[in-house]
Amino acid sequence: MKVALAADHAGYELKQMTVSRLEAAGHEVIDMGTGSGESVDYPVYATRVAREVAGGKADRGILVCGTGLGMYIAANKIAGIRAVGPCSVEQAVLSRRHNDANILCLGQRMMEDKTAFDIIDVWLRTGFDGGRHARRLGQIVELEKNWLAPE
Numbered sequence: 001m002k003v004a005l006a007a008d009h010a011g012y013e014l015k016q017m018t019v020s021r022l023e024a025a026g027h028e029v030i031d032m033g034t035g036s037g038e039s040v041d042y043p044v045y046a047t048r049v050a051r052e053v054a055g056g057k058a059d060r061g062i063l064v065c066g067t068g069l070g071m072y073i074a075a076n077k078i079a080g081i082r083a084v085g086p087c088s089v090e091q092a093v094l095s096r097r098h099n100d101a102n103i104l105c106l107g108q109r110m111m112e113d114k115t116a117f118d119i120i121d122v123w124l125r126t127g128f129d130g131g132r133h134a135r136r137l138g139q140i141v142e143l144e145k146n147w148l149a150p151e
């Protein structure tokens, strides 16, 4: 799978570890920064990955900041993005099965590395159930048409 990743300074270490783990697992990784622990602004990085996913250049995206929350808010401003910030493996599974989430946001300061890796692994391998959930995603597309300005 082609996965675009980015982080701000507060998510840099978890992002680096995730890049290595995904490459070792055979994924095609697009690392969109940041490249150090120097302070940067998370909306810049959320936008990079969101555009990559919304434009079809990556299958999925992963964003890391301190809490996961800023990335989550910013990424969902881009049409076509369904960004989620699960705190548990169960939420991660359901975000794929019910919401067809295409960007995963994580907070490096909020959870142990192992929890983050468990969430990432299950999120990448879980599919979308479709059916009634597809109808609801169609309603979200209508919301985007009415409320999000085209780029």
Ligand code: RB5
Pocket: 008, 010, 011, 042, 065, 066, 067, 068, 069, 070, 071
């Ligand atoms: C940076 O200090 C922090 O605010 C950022 O990483 C993120 O948690 C924002 O939502």
